[in-house]
Amino acid sequence: MLSKKTKYGLKALTYIARSKSDLPVPVGEIAESENIPQKFLESILLTLRKSGVLGSKKGKHGGYYLRKEPSEIKMTDVMRVLEGPIAMVPCVSLNFYEKCDDCPDENLCSVHKLMIQVRDNTLQVFRNTTLADLSS
């Protein structure tokens, strides 16, 4: 299941990408428009800023803005920040690899084989999709 954090984050990014204004977009505006609890959204946008996807400006007329063109923001990056590993098991994760406790040899593991296929397919979607695709 996609977490609400990720869902809200993607919706917020889309909202910002669609924004016509030159000014940064304040959290309150997004929260209201997209039906997202404001405080929760604050924390989400904060992590997106810390990861480099978003920039921010404090104070009056402040808010969040994209650091790159929407077409340059890949879903792989966004998903890894919001949702964590793209793989369904750590033992097939490219960026968050971890060995399984059980499983003496993962080359013989049937789950491993299957999940590599799922990972590759999902990865292909996220690599070929940018924020520009979402917001169009």
Add this chain to the structure above:
Amino acid sequence: MLSKKTKYGLKALTYIARSKSDLPVPVGEIAESENIPQKFLESILLTLRKSGVLGSKKGKHGGYYLRKEPSEIKMTDVMRVLEGPIAMVPCVSLNFYEKCDDCPDENLCSVHKLMIQVRDNTLQVFRNTTLADLSS
């Protein structure tokens, strides 16, 4: 993330598919061989039996067996029983559809569009993979 339930379930099914013996396979044997807590595995195999994937025999020399040939057991079916919906959000689920609380119109929702793609790719993997593939 794949739940342990699903992971254990897949490993157990693979173990049973690989079994040479004519007798049903007892839970204890699988649990020991695959490093799975036995009581937990019991409950997992029980749900697989109730869903029709496995058959069982009680008492001495009892255990679990496959109801169909491994090549006839699709991952779509197994995954839906063990892990639930294949889609990452209920609003793009074929078998467990649910509308989102937020989201006035899901055709305009950027998350919706993206998750349909992920679903279709994952579905393709699961539709084209059977237990025979896992256990070979």
Add this chain to the structure above:
DNA sequence: TATTAATCCTATAGATTTAATAGGAAATAC
């Protein structure tokens, strides 16, 4: 300079889900 509006930060509560355990009832082989 005071006011207002915004991000930033930390902590924590509440809710849900997952993982695992416990204890025995029912069935079957021998």
Add this chain to the structure above:
DNA sequence: GTATTTCCTATTAAATCTATAGGATTAATA
């Protein structure tokens, strides 16, 4: 009738997710 195994229900323990609270900091502007 004893040993073995599935079957069933309940419960605990742990982890994670969702959301809220309360204020500190920063910046624009009147």
